[in-house]
Amino acid sequence: MNKILIIYYTKTGFTERYAQWVREETNCELLPYSRRDTADFTAYDTIVYGGGVHAGAINGIKWFRKKMTELSGKRLAVFATGAMPPESPEPEKALKQNFSEEEWQKLKVFYLPSGLNYEKMGAVDRAMMAMFRSLMKKKEGEDSEAYRAVSASYDISSKEYLKPLLQYLKEN
Numbered sequence: 001m002n003k004i005l006i007i008y009y010t011k012t013g014f015t016e017r018y019a020q021w022v023r024e025e026t027n028c029e030l031l032p033y034s035r036r037d038t039a040d041f042t043a044y045d046t047i048v049y050g051g052g053v054h055a056g057a058i059n060g061i062k063w064f065r066k067k068m069t070e071l072s073g074k075r076l077a078v079f080a081t082g083a084m085p086p087e088s089p090e091p092e093k094a095l096k097q098n099f100s101e102e103e104w105q106k107l108k109v110f111y112l113p114s115g116l117n118y119e120k121m122g123a124v125d126r127a128m129m130a131m132f133r134s135l136m137k138k139k140e141g142e143d144s145e146a147y148r149a150v151s152a153s154y155d156i157s158s159k160e161y162l163k164p165l166l167q168y169l170k171e172n
C-alpha cells in the first residue's frame with residue numbers, strides 16, 4: 001500500500017487545515033515542520049511537503065530541497081497555500097521560482113488558495129503586510145480590488161481545490 005507522509009509548515013493555520021483535509025481522504029500521516037527531524041522516511045512511499053507562500057517563497061522549502069537527494073526514489077510532491085487568486089496565471093510562475101529546473105521535473109507541485117489571517121499573524125508578518133498594503137495603496141489606489149484584497153482577513157480555502165492533489169495521491 002502507498003504510505004504517505006505530509007510534512008507541513010504552518011504559521012496561521014491554513015496549511016495545517018489543508019493537511020488535515022488530505023488526511024480525511026487518504027491513508028497519510030502528518031508531521032509538523034517543528035518535528036521534521038523525527039521522520040523515518042524509509043516507512044513511506046510518498047513524501048508531501050506543504051507550506052504557505054511568503055513573499056514568493058514557500059515557507060521551509062530550503063529544508064525540503066536539501067532533503068530531495070536523500071528522498072530520490074520516492075514520489076515527491078509539494079503543496080503551497082497562498083493568497084494569490086486561483087484563476088490568475090501567477091501561482092504557477094510564483095511556485096516554479098522556488099525550485100531549480102531539475103527539481104521541478106522530479107516533483108508534482110500544487111497550489112491551494114487560502115487567504116489571510118491577520119489575527120493569527122506574528123508581529124513581523126503583520127509589519128510586512130502593512131508595508132505591502134501601503135505599496136498597493138500608492139500603486140493601485142485605495143479603492144482598487146488589489147488593495148482591498150490585502151486589507152483584511154479572509155478565507156477562501158476549500159476542499160474543492162484539493163481535488164488534483166488527492167487524485168495524484170490516489171493514483172498508486
Ligand SMILES: Cc1cc2nc3c(=O)[nH]c(=O)nc-3n(C[C@H](O)[C@H](O)[C@H](O)COP(=O)(O)O)c2cc1C
Binds near residue numbers: 012014016051052084
Ligand atoms: C508576510 C506575508 C507574505 C505573504 N506573501 C504571499 C505571497 O507572496 N503569495 C501568496 O500567494 N500569499 C502570500 N501570503 C499569504 C499566505 O501565503 C497565506 O496566508 C498562507 O496560506 C499562510 O499559510 P499558513 O497559515 O499555513 O502559514 C503572505 C502572507 C504574509 C503574512
